[in-house]
Amino acid sequence: KVDTEIPAPVAGVLLEIVVGEDETAEVGAKLAVIGAPGAAPAAAPAQPAAPAQEAPKAEAPKAEAPKQEAPAAPAPAAPAPAPVQAPSAPAAPAPAPAQPAPATPAPAAPAAPTGDDGAYVTPLVRKLASENNVDLSSVKGTGVGGRIRKQDVVAAAEAAKAAAAAPAPAAAPAAAKAPKLEASPLRGQTVKMTRMRKVIGDNMMKALHSQAQLTSVLEVDITKLMKLRNQAKAAFAAREGVKLSPMPFFVKAAAQALKAHPVINARINEDEGTITYFDSENIGIAVDAEKGLMTPVIKGAGDLNIAGIAKKTAELAGKARGGGLTPDDMSGATFTISNTGSRGALFDTVIVPPNQAAILGIGATVRRPVVINHPDLGETIAVRDMTYLSLSYDHRLVDGADAARYLTSVKAILEAGEFEVELGL
Known part of the structure; x- marks a missing residue:
């Protein structure tokens, strides 16, 4: 039941085919005769086999001669000529x-x-x-x-x-030169802390020493979201007067999820021993300003659409970098978002601000191969836009399961990417 090639055991020329094509041969039977180049077919050696069998017949009658004559001298002479008289000389x-x-x-x-x-x-x-x-x-x-x-x-x-038909790979682009880093004039100096730096430091120390903080991390596929943004950003900018960055989508998803998970949008009142669950999603946006970290607040973010969030974010970021923030702009946050990914960080274990239960960190968006479930192809590998979300929270109020449920809700909103109506697509 097996059709396979059987190589010859020796090299040479095929002198004779004993078993022809499609014929059946016994196991161990001779299939062909191989010899040196120029050699004649080896059919003749098969004939001497017959004389070899007849020779004993000639000796058989001689066997009786020794019984009649004791001297056996003539007897050996008889076999000698036998090979000479053998037929087919x-x-x-x-x-x-x-x-x-x-x-x-x-x-x-x-x-x-x-x-x-x-x-x-x-x-x-x-x-x-x-x-x-x-x-x-x-x-x-x-x-x-x-x-x-x-x-x-x-x-x-x-x-x-x-390989020959495949297009030749394009020449690799010249490697980008590393940016030239200038030495800072602060090297070797001792300076007085600014008031802003002192306030930031005091707040971070107070938060860390007054809360049981830890962080949960979750990965999100924002490929659909990024495609929608790219499709709508030109028309959006012309219509709304502000650029459409990915940030409003994260703020929108975070605010919607806070409505379903109020324990994340809450505060512990230590003196009274009570917990306040806020009925408004006032989201602080960490801004990297020249003077240091500043966190202006988008009041009522849960009631705003993408356009409203984009306009408010641009307004507050402009104020933070231009020094125009008011105390009202900086107060009242019930939850905070920090986008360290805009500076290339993969993810961050951000510190929960005082009087809040949690803070959401957004990591850098990275395009890389990911296993996905395609409706037609099943499991397959595709290049996707991926990012990490990290939620730091106060474990006195928020359990790990609460944090995971909140992150999963944010992930579902972002991956569904159902923002077409708000973007006018």
Whole structure:
């Protein structure tokens, strides 16, 4: 039930085919005769076998002679002429080739075709490789003992054709030069802390020493969101007068999820021993200003659409960098978002501000291969826009399961990307 090639055990020329194509042969039967180039078909050696069997018949009558005469001297003489009188004298020299055969006929014959690694290669395979310009030394055999089969050569030839047909890779772009970093004039100096730096430091120390803080991290696929943004940003800017960055989408998702998970939008009143769950989503936006970190607040973010959030974010960020923030702009936050990804951070373990239960960190958006479930292809690999969301929270109020549920809700909103109506698409 197996159709396979069987290489000849020795090199030489095919002198005789004993079993023809499509004939059935017994196990161990002679299939063909192989000899040295120029040798005659070895059919003659089969005839001496018959005289060899007749010779004992000639000796049989001589066996009775010793019984009649004690001297057996003439008896040995009778067998001597027997080979001379044997029929088919021309076949008598046939035994002569039998003697040199065990000697060293193999060296006289041409060497068996082999690959460069010494493995045996059949003439058919070598011819096929030559016709297809396949280097046998580069082909890995799949036959017994690593033997190269014709299927291996065909596969190598097809692979070479496919490689030749493939477009040549574009020249790699010149590597971007590393930015030249200038030495800061602050090196080697001791300066007085600014009031802003002191306030930031005091607030961070107070938060860390008054809360049981830890962080949960979750990965989000924002590919659909980024496509929608790219499609709408030109028309959005013309219509609303502000640029459409990814930030309003994160603020919108965070605010919607806070409505379903009020424990994240809450505060512990330590003196009274109570918890306040806020009915408004006032989200602080951490801004990297020249004087230091500032956190203006988008009041009622849960009631704003994408356009409203984008306009308010641009207004407050402009004030923060221009020094125009008022105390009202900086107060009343019930939850905070920090976008350290805008500066390239993969994710961050942000510190929960005082009088809040949690803060959301947004990591850098990275395009990379991801396994996805395609409706038609099933599990497949695709390049996606991925980002990490990290939620730091006060474990006195928020449990790990609460944090995970909130992050999962934010993830679902962002990955669904159902913002077409708000974007006018």
